[in-house]
Amino acid sequence: MSTTNNYSSSSLSNEELMERFQRQMQLQYSQNVLETVTDKCFHKCIASPSSTLSTNEKECLQRCMDRFVEAMNLVGKTLAEKSS
Incomplete structure (x- = not known):
């Protein structure tokens, strides 16, 4: 994914450039x-794709997504604690 920046670096302060870069990285x-979670959870939970999801598939996807969110929150919290 490529984004064209219409601002010259001279019109933005270093702080503004850094904030833009951080937002783009985030x-x-x-x-x-999202792509990784979708791919992993889909492959784990959906045996044979169809136009609708079964109750078991929905529950599996929900549990899978919940685990990823928990893991991301734990990693984020741990990194924040180590950086402070």
């Missing part, structure tokens, strides 16, 4: 996590 990270 967005990319979020997209990658």
Whole structure:
């Protein structure tokens, strides 16, 4: 994913450039996590894709997504504690 920046670096302060870069990195990270979780949970929970999900498939997907969110929260909390 490539984004064109219409602002010249001289019109933005270093702080503004860093904030933009961090937002872009966070967005990319979020997209990658969503793609990974979707792929892993789909392969784990959906045996044969169809137009609807069974109750078991829905429950499996929910549990799988919940585990990823818990893991991400734990990692984020641990990193925040180590950096402070």
